[in-house]
Amino acid sequence: MTQWLALDWILAVVGGWLLISVAGMVAVRRLGLVAHLLFPLGGLLGLALAGLALAALEGAPQLAVLPIGLPSLPFHLRLDSLSAYFLLVVGAASSGISVFAAGYFRKGEGTAPGLLCLEYHVFLVSMVGVILADDAYAFMVLWETMALSSYFLVTANHRLAEVRSAGYLYITMARIGAIAILLCFGVLQAGTGDYTFANMRAQALAPAWTSIGFLLAVFGFGAKAGILPLHVWLPEAHPAAPSPVSALMSGVMLNTAIYGLLRVTLDLLHLRLWWWGAVLLAAGLVTALFGVVFASVQVDMKRLLAFSSIENMGLLFVGIGLSLIFASFGLQQMSALALMATLYHVASHACFKSLLFLGTGSVLHATSERNLGKLGGLIRTMPWVAWLTLLGALTCAGLPPLGGFVSEWLLLQSFLFAPALPLPLLNMLIPVVAAVIALVSALAGYTMVKFFGVIFLGQPREEKLARAHDAGPWERAGMAWLACGCVALGLLPTRFVQVIDPVTRQLLGADLGQRVAGSSWLLAPNSTEQASYGPVAFLMGILGCFALAYVVVRLLYHGRLRRGPAWACGFPFGTARMQDTAEGFGQPIRQIFEPFFMMRRELPTAFDQRPRYLVVVADHFWRWFYVPLIDLANYLAQLMSLLQQGRISVYLMYSFLTLLATLLVVMS
Amino acid sequence: MSFSGVLSQLLEIVIAIALAPLLSGWVNQWRAWLQNRSAPGLLQPYRMLHKLFNKESMVADHASSLFRMAPYLKFGCMVLACSIIPTLSTDLPLAPAADTIALVGLFALARVFISLAAMDIGTAFGSMGARREMLVGFLAEPALLTVLFSASLISKSTSLTTIVETLAHRDFAIYPGMAFAAVAFLMVSLAENARVPIDNPATHLELTMLHEALLLEYSGRHLALLEWAASLKLFAYSCIGLALFFPWGIAEARAPAAMLLALPALLFKLGVGGFLVAVWETVNAKMRIFRVPEFLATAFLLAVLGMLVQLLLAR
Numbered sequence: 014m015t016q017w018l019a020l021d022w023i024l025a026v027v028g029g030w031l032l033i034s035v036a037g038m039v040a041v042r043r044l045g046l047v048a049h050l051l052f053p054l055g056g057l058l059g060l061a062l063a064g065l066a067l068a069a070l071e072g073a074p075q076l077a078v079l080p081i082g083l084p085s086l087p088f089h090l091r092l093d094s095l096s097a098y099f100l101l102v103v104g105a106a107s108s109g110i111s112v113f114a115a116g117y118f119r120k121g122e123g124t125a126p127g128l129l130c131l132e133y134h135v136f137l138v139s140m141v142g143v144i145l146a147d148d149a150y151a152f153m154v155l156w157e158t159m160a161l162s163s164y165f166l167v168t169a170n171h172r173l174a175e176v177r178s179a180g181y182l183y184i185t186m187a188r189i190g191a192i193a194i195l196l197c198f199g200v201l202q203a204g205t206g207d208y209t210f211a212n213m214r215a216q217a218l219a220p221a222w223t224s225i226g227f228l229l230a231v232f233g234f235g236a237k238a239g240i241l242p243l244h245v246w247l248p249e250a251h252p253a254a255p256s257p258v259s260a261l262m263s264g265v266m267l268n269t270a271i272y273g274l275l276r277v278t279l280d281l282l283h284l285r286l287w288w289w290g291a292v293l294l295a296a297g298l299v300t301a302l303f304g305v306v307f308a309s310v311q312v313d314m315k316r317l318l319a320f321s322s323i324e325n326m327g328l329l330f331v332g333i334g335l336s337l338i339f340a341s342f343g344l345q346q347m348s349a350l351a352l353m354a355t356l357y358h359v360a361s362h363a364c365f366k367s368l369l370f371l372g373t374g375s376v377l378h379a380t381s382e383r384n385l386g387k388l389g390g391l392i393r394t395m396p397w398v399a400w401l402t403l404l405g406a407l408t409c410a411g412l413p414p415l416g417g418f419v420s421e422w423l424l425l426q427s428f429l430f431a432p433a434l435p436l437p438l439l440n441m442l443i444p445v446v447a448a449v450i451a452l453v454s455a456l457a458g459y460t461m462v463k464f465f466g467v468i469f470l471g472q473p474r475e476e477k478l479a480r481a482h483d484a485g486p487w488e489r490a491g492m493a494w495l496a497c498g499c500v501a502l503g504l505l506p507t508r509f510v511q512v513i514d515p516v517t518r519q520l521l522g523a524d525l526g527q528r529v530a531g532s533s534w535l536l537a538p539n540s541t542e543q544a545s546y547g548p549v550a551f552l553m554g555i556l557g558c559f560a561l562a563y564v565v566v567r568l569l570y571h572g573r574l575r576r577g578p579a580w581a582c583g584f585p586f587g588t589a590r591m592q593d594t595a596e597g598f599g600q601p602i603r604q605i606f607e608p609f610f611m612m613r614r615e616l617p618t619a620f621d622q623r624p625r626y627l628v629v630v631a632d633h634f635w636r637w638f639y640v641p642l643i644d645l646a647n648y649l650a651q652l653m654s655l656l657q658q659g660r661i662s663v664y665l666m667y668s669f670l671t672l673l674a675t676l677l678v679v680m681s
Numbered sequence: 682m683s684f685s686g687v688l689s690q691l692l693e694i695v696i697a698i699a700l701a702p703l704l705s706g707w708v709n710q711w712r713a714w715l716q717n718r719s720a721p722g723l724l725q726p727y728r729m730l731h732k733l734f735n736k737e738s739m740v741a742d743h744a745s746s747l748f749r750m751a752p753y754l755k756f757g758c759m760v761l762a763c764s765i766i767p768t769l770s771t772d773l774p775l776a777p778a779a780d781t782i783a784l785v786g787l788f789a790l791a792r793v794f795i796s797l798a799a800m801d802i803g804t805a806f807g808s809m810g811a812r813r814e815m816l817v818g819f820l821a822e823p824a825l826l827t828v829l830f831s832a833s834l835i836s837k838s839t840s841l842t843t844i845v846e847t848l849a850h851r852d853f854a855i856y857p858g859m860a861f862a863a864v865a866f867l868m869v870s871l872a873e874n875a876r877v878p879i880d881n882p883a884t885h886l887e888l889t890m891l892h893e894a895l896l897l898e899y900s901g902r903h904l905a906l907l908e909w910a911a912s913l914k915l916f917a918y919s920c921i922g923l924a925l926f927f928p929w930g931i932a933e934a935r936a937p938a939a940m941l942l943a944l945p946a947l948l949f950k951l952g953v954g955g956f957l958v959a960v961w962e963t964v965n966a967k968m969r970i971f972r973v974p975e976f977l978a979t980a981f982l983l984a985v986l987g988m989l990v991q992l993l994l995a996r
Contacts, residue, residue, distance in 0.1 A: 413786040451823035459819040471803030544839040550778035558757035570734040579741035581804040593808030
């Protein structure tokens with residue numbers, strides 16, 4: 014018997030997931046079996062996948078050919094450092110989400126549990142497949158499987174009309190993106206008719222064609238990642254889906270778009286043009302700012318997180334763009350630093366965004382409320398969910414010493430220490446981009462204070478919230494696993510940088526290896542004199558002062574504490590309705606960034622019998638880009654309907670004319 | 682890690698903790714004098730802290746543990762901030778743990794926690810204060826970072842100690858970029874420390890409340906720690922300003938004896954700075970909260986402009 018390689022074991026994990034989905038199909042209505050056996054088993058397989066991917070990071074690329082599909086067109090698979098890293102993220106994040114899902118799905122909510130189990134695991138399998146695919150055929154088949162299976166998951170509550178329309182929007186955008194990716198592969202194979210990635214790597218395309226291929230890839234993968242103006246599906250699809258699915262889509266699936274972009278631009282294409290990087294940088298920056306500004310004014314907690322995902326995808330694009338700019342000028346070391354920041358952020362985003370979505374899932378279950386304005390005070394009834402979500406929120410806000418800060422730090426480092434580039438304009442603009450990124454991350458902090466504060470702090474805004482219950486053990490375990498990820502990414506940056514090193518080495522031929530390995534606790538990409546960050550010492554410093562202050566105050570004075578009603582400046586009529594609402598918290602942002610929004614306000618007058626306050630914040634893109642586009646499509650469809658007379662004689666005439674035309678062409 | 686390094690690190694922490702209330706007292710004294718009032722003693726902040734520590738802490742019935750832990754956390758953050766900013770010496774063993782970006786992150790961490798704690802009680806004042814604090818924060822934070830970036834671009838480093846060493850040792854040269862940065866920094870530090878014209882530290886009135894609204898529900902030792910942390914923050918910001926724009930007199934690793942000179946130099950610089958703050962607060966009035974975003978956006982744009990000028994002239 015031959016030795017099994019990591020790729021074979023990973024295929025075994027995939028097989029395991031397929032078996033689970035079949036088992037879910039067999040036991041469609043048996044919730045207990047599906048929830049308490051199949052989902053945890055899936056989570057365990059996810060963990061195994063993460064371990065295998067970690068082991069395969071350093072090794073040489075492994076190839077496999079699966080005889081699936083058409084007779085002469087098998088699936089080519091390839092496991093190299095890039096795919097291993099993304100598999101690691103998929104495995105680690107999905108294991109937490111699967112364990113959470115074991116406690117999440119209940120009876121009588123739309124799709125039957127077994128069916129959900131089938132769709133969920135097919136979704137996982139297709140994501141792994143996309144990352145492993147080594148030819149365009151396999152890639153596209155699995156990419157579409159991913160879109161379809163997630164479409165069915167999004168529409169799990171298909172009895173609600175808004176869920177169905179969100180699903181429709183999602184699948185439409187997925188289709189448009191897929192067409193662009195297909196065209197991109199068409200360009201890349203350069204007319205050879207051989208669609209394997211190995212062949213694409215070997216082609217030396219003309220620069221114009223390469224650029225066309227690149228732009229198609231940006232469009233296609235940008236549609237999946239939610240880059241402006243292709244972002245409209247995210248804030249619709251994420252709230253519609255059940256929370257574990259939102260977590261999986263936002264934390265894991267969006268990363269496949271980043272993977273695809275990296276695969277095409279840095280692996281399959283040889284050319285590195287600086288304006289490619291500038292395109293990505295500009296698109297990413299606009300998207301990040303747009304996403305975070307919209308996130309801060311949302312009143313639906315899952316929509317808020319969806320916009321925050323848009324922001325983070327924008328930041329990832331910025332990182333890739335910067336990496337491309339450096340690579341185009343031959344600055345491999347700086348390019349590796351920017352790519353490192355990007356890949357680090359992929360991991361931390363997967364952890365914190367999944368965690369936050371799972372947190373909203375638990376809140377949704379406990380209160381059946383998604384509107385921030387009707388929540389509040391849940392830290393007292395749901396302490397587990399609250400504290401774990403707080404970790405996720407702090408990571409999302411990019412605060413030290415957690416995972417989000419490390420990637421932000423690395424990204425800012427690569428912006429600040431850009432050596433002189435031959436283009437003066439670029440030289441000037443790159444540090445300014447760093448300032449905008451600082452603004453984006455500060456706004457993310459604002460958004461997260463709003464998100465966490467309004468949901469978990471204060472007094473309950475509705476009576477029913479007093480009866481909210483904490484999450485069950487499965488849900489807690491799943492969230493705790495992801496929270497551990499956030500903390501570990503924050504505290505052990507040197508360790509994780511070494512994990513990512515093989516990827517930058519594969520793509521750019523440079524890594525941070527030696528320079529980082531010098532010190533185990535201090536992250537210093539160049540030298541300690543230039544910049545360094547030691548999260549463990551940082552945390553110890555804060556906690557040390559915390560503990561010292563706590564002890565010294567008690568030793569020198571006392572630790573007496575009295576409980577009483579809240580003071581509130583002595584104002585005696587305070588009710589829970591007088592707290593700041595989500596709308597109120599977003600008000601300064603609405604005012605400052607007014608041109609960003611299309612706002613509709615209904616303000617009550619002093620004489621209203623039933624005063625009503627309403628603010629609807631909409632997106633300019635929908636009104637000025639999508640609505641005209643939809644109108645155009647409708648108009649064209651109506652023109653086509655002129656042909657559709659509904660009488661058989663007319664159709665026969667069409668056939669006759671077509672035949673005649675064909676004959677004419679053939680004869681000439 | 683040398684012995685003198687550990688010594689200067691400890692000395693710096695002790696000096697910061699001990700002197701921070703004195704700086705607040707100094708500013709308050711001068712402000713009272715300039716406003717023709719009889720001033721409280723220079724040691725009034727210490728008496729205040731002592732009184733508060735002696736008092737019992739009164740906590741709302743439904744306050745969560747987040748509320749009780751936030752003052753300690755903020756105090757810890759501010760002490761750490763003061764220990765990585767070179768006030769007396771650049772020979773600080775803790776400094777490599779956090780560069781300027783992490784320092785701004787540290788301030789942000791403290792701000793987020795204190796805002797969350799203010800929202801925890803669920804009174805109208807607390808959540809309003811939290812919202813305003815975060816509003817100031819999200820505009821001031823990037824401005825502060827951009828100011829620090831300008832300095833980083835000169836010294837090719839984001840480490841504060843390296844920045845100070847470079848700036849202190851350079852030949853006398855005028856950096857027009859740093860002039861913009863200095864104005865931006867001044868605006869940011871006024872906003873961050875809740876001074877006029879953003880907030881009035883002398884009142885509890887509702888319409889002027891920013892910093893005070895956050896502390897409204899605190900009492901006893903919690904309030905004492907928060908007040909102390911606020912004066913530490915003022916101290917930290919003053920020291921960042923001095924380190925960036927007046928770095929002379931700060932001792933270096935090669936000359937530990939200069940520490941003896943560094944303390945009087947620091948006291949002198951802080952004394953002058955505190956006096957100027959008092960003058961500023963006397964001749965200016967607080968602005969409406971609606972004007973604050975404009976003020977801070979100006980600071981941010983000035984900082985960006987400073988960075989651009991810096992880059993334009995450097996090449």
